[in-house]
Amino acid sequence: MAAQETVDHKYVYDFSEGNKDLKDLLGGKGANLAEMTNLGLPVPPGFTITTEACQAYLATGREPDGLAGQIEAHLESLERAMGKRLGDPQDPLLVSVRSGAKFSMPGMMETVLNVGLNDQSVVGLSAQAGQNDRFAWDSYRRLIQMFGKTVCEVPGEEFEHALDEIKNAKGTHNDLDLDADDLRGLVDAYKKIFLKHTGREFPQQPREQLDLAIRAVFESWNAERAVLYRRQERIPADLGTAVNVVTMVFGNLGPDSGTGVAFTRDPASGAQGIYGDYLANAQGEDVVAGIRNTVPLNELERLDKKSYDELLGYMARLEEHYRDLCDIEFTIERGKLWMLQTRVGKRTAAAAFVIAGQLVDEGLIGLDEALHRVNGAQLAQLMFPRFQLDHEFEAVAKGIGASPGAASGTVVFTSARAVELAAEGKSVILVRRETNPDDLNGMIAAKGILTSRGGKTSHAAVVARGMGKTCVSGADEIEVNVPAKRFVVAGQTVNEGDVVSIDGTTGKVYLGEVPVMPSEVVQYFEGSLDAEHVDNALVRAVHRIMTHADGRRRLAVRTNADTGADAARARRFGAEGIGLCRTEHMFLGERRELVERLILARDADGREAALEALLPLQRADFVEIFREMDGLPVTVRLIDPPLHEFLPPLEQLAVNVAVAQERGEDVAKEEALLAAVRRMHEENPMLGLRGVRLGLVIPGLFAMQVRAIAEAAVACAREGRVAKPEIMVPLVGAVQELETVRAEAERIIAEVVGDSGVEVLIGTMIEVPRAALTAGQIAEAAEFFSFGTNDLTQMGWGFSRDDVEGAFFWRYLELGIFGISPFESIDRDGVGRLVRIASEEGRAARPGLKLGVCGEHGGDPDSVHFFHEVGLDYVSCSPFRVPVARLEAGRAVVETGGSDSR
Numbered sequence: 001m002a003a004q005e006t007v008d009h010k011y012v013y014d015f016s017e018g019n020k021d022l023k024d025l026l027g028g029k030g031a032n033l034a035e036m037t038n039l040g041l042p043v044p045p046g047f048t049i050t051t052e053a054c055q056a057y058l059a060t061g062r063e064p065d066g067l068a069g070q071i072e073a074h075l076e077s078l079e080r081a082m083g084k085r086l087g088d089p090q091d092p093l094l095v096s097v098r099s100g101a102k103f104s105m106p107g108m109m110e111t112v113l114n115v116g117l118n119d120q121s122v123v124g125l126s127a128q129a130g131q132n133d134r135f136a137w138d139s140y141r142r143l144i145q146m147f148g149k150t151v152c153e154v155p156g157e158e159f160e161h162a163l164d165e166i167k168n169a170k171g172t173h174n175d176l177d178l179d180a181d182d183l184r185g186l187v188d189a190y191k192k193i194f195l196k197h198t199g200r201e202f203p204q205q206p207r208e209q210l211d212l213a214i215r216a217v218f219e220s221w222n223a224e225r226a227v228l229y230r231r232q233e234r235i236p237a238d239l240g241t242a243v244n245v246v247t248m249v250f251g252n253l254g255p256d257s258g259t260g261v262a263f264t265r266d267p268a269s270g271a272q273g274i275y276g277d278y279l280a281n282a283q284g285e286d287v288v289a290g291i292r293n294t295v296p297l298n299e300l301e302r303l304d305k306k307s308y309d310e311l312l313g314y315m316a317r318l319e320e321h322y323r324d325l326c327d328i329e330f331t332i333e334r335g336k337l338w339m340l341q342t343r344v345g346k347r348t349a350a351a352a353f354v355i356a357g358q359l360v361d362e363g364l365i366g367l368d369e370a371l372h373r374v375n376g377a378q379l380a381q382l383m384f385p386r387f388q389l390d391h392e393f394e395a396v397a398k399g400i401g402a403s404p405g406a407a408s409g410t411v412v413f414t415s416a417r418a419v420e421l422a423a424e425g426k427s428v429i430l431v432r433r434e435t436n437p438d439d440l441n442g443m444i445a446a447k448g449i450l451t452s453r454g455g456k457t458s459h460a461a462v463v464a465r466g467m468g469k470t471c472v473s474g475a476d477e478i479e480v481n482v483p484a485k486r487f488v489v490a491g492q493t494v495n496e497g498d499v500v501s502i503d504g505t506t507g508k509v510y511l512g513e514v515p516v517m518p519s520e521v522v523q524y525f526e527g528s529l530d531a532e533h534v535d536n537a538l539v540r541a542v543h544r545i546m547t548h549a550d551g552r553r554r555l556a557v558r559t560n561a562d563t564g565a566d567a568a569r570a571r572r573f574g575a576e577g578i579g580l581c582r583t584e585h586m587f588l589g590e591r592r593e594l595v596e597r598l599i600l601a602r603d604a605d606g607r608e609a610a611l612e613a614l615l616p617l618q619r620a621d622f623v624e625i626f627r628e629m630d631g632l633p634v635t636v637r638l639i640d641p642p643l644h645e646f647l648p649p650l651e652q653l654a655v656n657v658a659v660a661q662e663r664g665e666d667v668a669k670e671e672a673l674l675a676a677v678r679r680m681h682e683e684n685p686m687l688g689l690r691g692v693r694l695g696l697v698i699p700g701l702f703a704m705q706v707r708a709i710a711e712a713a714v715a716c717a718r719e720g721r722v723a724k725p726e727i728m729v730p731l732v733g734a735v736q737e738l739e740t741v742r743a744e745a746e747r748i749i750a751e752v753v754g755d756s757g758v759e760v761l762i763g764t765m766i767e768v769p770r771a772a773l774t775a776g777q778i779a780e781a782a783e784f785f786s787f788g789t790n791d792l793t794q795m796g797w798g799f800s801r802d803d804v805e806g807a808f809f810w811r812y813l814e815l816g817i818f819g820i821s822p823f824e825s826i827d828r829d830g831v832g833r834l835v836r837i838a839s840e841e842g843r844a845a846r847p848g849l850k851l852g853v854c855g856e857h858g859g860d861p862d863s864v865h866f867f868h869e870v871g872l873d874y875v876s877c878s879p880f881r882v883p884v885a886r887l888e889a890g891r892a893v894v895e896t897g898g899s900d901s902r
Helices: 023-038 051-060 067-082 121-128 133-152 156-170 180-198 206-220 224-233 284-289 297-303 305-322 349-361 367-372 376-382 415-423 437-445 459-467 520-526 537-552 564-572 583-587 589-600 604-628 650-662 668-680 692-697 701-718 735-753 769-773 775-779 789-797 801-807 809-815 831-845 861-870 879-895
Strands: 012-014 046-049 095-101 111-115 241-247 258-265 272-280 326-333 336-344 400-403 406-412 428-432 448-451 470-473 479-481 486-489 492-495 499-503 508-511 556-560 578-582 633-637 724-729 761-766 784-787 850-853 874-877
Touching: 012 023, 012 067, 023 046, 023 051, 023 095, 023 241, 023 336, 046 067, 051 206, 051 241, 067 206, 067 241, 095 206, 111 133, 111 206, 121 133, 133 156, 133 180, 133 206, 156 180, 206 241, 224 437, 258 297, 258 305, 258 349, 272 297, 297 305, 305 326, 305 336, 349 367, 349 376, 349 537, 367 537, 367 879, 376 537, 376 861, 376 879, 400 459, 406 415, 406 448, 415 428, 415 437, 428 437, 428 499, 437 459, 448 459, 448 499, 459 470, 470 499, 520 537, 520 564, 537 879, 556 564, 556 879, 564 604, 564 879, 578 583, 578 874, 583 604, 589 604, 604 633, 604 701, 650 668, 692 701, 692 735, 701 724, 701 735, 724 735, 724 784, 735 761, 735 775, 761 769, 761 775, 769 775, 769 789, 769 831, 775 784, 775 831, 784 831, 789 801, 789 831, 831 850, 831 861, 861 874, 861 879, 874 879
Parallel strands: 406 428, 428 448, 448 470, 556 578, 556 874, 578 633, 633 724, 724 761, 761 784, 784 850, 850 874
Antiparallel strands: 012 046, 046 241, 095 111, 095 241, 258 272, 258 326, 326 336, 400 470, 406 499, 479 486, 486 492, 499 508
16 A cells, blocks of 8 residues: 555545445445445444555554545534534534454454543433433443543553442442442543543543544554454455444433344354344443343344344345345344344354355355355364263353353463463363453463353354354353452352363353263264264255365365275275375384384395385285275375484483493493494484485385385285375485386386286375476476475475474464464465476476375365365375365365366
């Protein structure tokens, strides 16, 4: 965004000028307010200041030229439409100032209500409300509290303490028991707090209040919690937020007024029905903050049937219009219903799949759109275990199941403690009366969240659903005492450090750790649940969408597996072969000594003896895997052990020899071993004698493995099975290395397979940057490439995964150098470019070259999309991630507008 803007650049839009497709410019809230206005729904009049204005302000530290005049013009238009002036002492127009980014960031940025109130207009507001002094002074104290905290950084707890003092003096815990005089006194207390922390009186000029509130919303885009949330949700940092200035409507005018949040379907399960929360005689922030426990939305039918029926009509209209679950905020002002916001609602992973299937059945969307609306991260959540409950486990409390899942952990009462214990590898449950945006760090660190207040639309519930965290809210049987670090429930005291379990589906809370059982989705993938006949909406929805994804995807999905058991499970999960069989994993445990003998052998006889012992073990391993993968390809990587993993630790061996020498023991054998280990010792084993280098240095090692692979394939062929081995040479950096290994391998394969009909491909792993850059040469000797993106990332970035993730990645993520670890999701610009170069140059040299990936990125949703774009043939990942990769491979086709299917 340029620092200087022309005066005629449009920064402010009336609600009637926008629509739902302008989210980039007007933010999600502004675009949807405009859409509802255009649909004729009762939206309080207002205007939106664009994200471009925010971007310009953040870039220069001042409002862009022309913004102030445009705000003035739209404010005057709003005053004419309402027949009121901002802050008029007799009949004041009051407005709310709300943030609204393109992507929903619940509670992360700022809102200020009742802007325009001052010492004079509060009297006029009371008169216009029928001499309702209580309402007027309650509105004024809310303005000072929100303005002070949001705009002037006055500590929010000071306002809370002042409120608690007045309630305690009154002998009540309920805000509604405070009368007008109490609230007038609270306003005076709030003003003193404001003066103490800011050095100035609370501003009495309505336009100054408005301008300062707008700037505060701009600046909240870069508030610590907003930055942290964006990183967590992978929201770009340069979007900025829009600002919505909306005429105030009041839900705190008395029992015939109120505020609420409604969902057109259950955001936790996806079930159709009436879901939401309502709070009489309250403003909207009371619902979201969870300060008072709400009543279910269907109670509104009894309290105000006219408004209830209108709301249901608007809900149905909005859902049909948006073709999705809608999250709606509304206020009733003395029997008049106002629609304050709508958006496509956040939902749990289970609800995402169920709702997508329902909307297909209702003819609102097609299967491609249903596939687009779910994702692999949600599917992974559904595969986590759930509680296995029996008579031994009785719930001690029941709240609202706000975000499903089963979570057990150590109780903590502060965000800081949650972060501290999570960093030590402990599972924690964050317990609060209610959460607020400042708790975001702890919510990210926690396994689950438990609150004694709030409902399905409280801060804890909305944020937890967005992050896929288990959450139980509104468990009001629990008395939480944060300063004492304990809570009391059912006559029992639970202290910080004790273990509890929470069920985000049922809302139940248990003391101690509850065992878990496999999820129904995993049972479906493993074949123990028949999706066509089971009475389970989630399993049926997953089956339907997965079937469509399989029909749409171009990428095949293989698995990384080193045993027959892993191969069998992956095949049940839908794997179409093995993309990586790591043979070094076959030499751990009892076989490690044989590899150690082979590596340290000083003569041919020693090597031959070790190889002779290893051959039948290797052959048996491959027979087991080929049997499980009958008819599917199996890529076997020849042994690639960093030497330090198979040799005795040098330091420990030296100490043992020295101690034995001191005792006068015969240590000739140990000394010879020590000398050999010293000779082989490497300062950086990950860049040392491993992969193809080891195979070339130790004669017969790769030959033994090739023979074992070929003999196993022939043995399976004789059983009537189809083995499709693909031999992969690791760590190749020069075509000459591959040519040398290939020549020997082809000789052995020809000797073993004879006329059995077994075909064996020979290829290489592209994991060294030089290999990627000379892929055209290497492809002349390789029938396939498999990208080892773990090593390619290490070598491309020049750091060791084992060392750096704990050493400094946290700081890189904090500074925004990384949006996400490059080991978790592929670095498209750097490592991804190496993959693209190697793919293009490899296929240019050998058009039929098969391309795959077998690093951890093969199961990462974002990375799968990249591999689809590059044109790979398959991805390979751990068995548990196979369904995720299948789903994302289908989504990649749909989201790129492809029409190809398998």
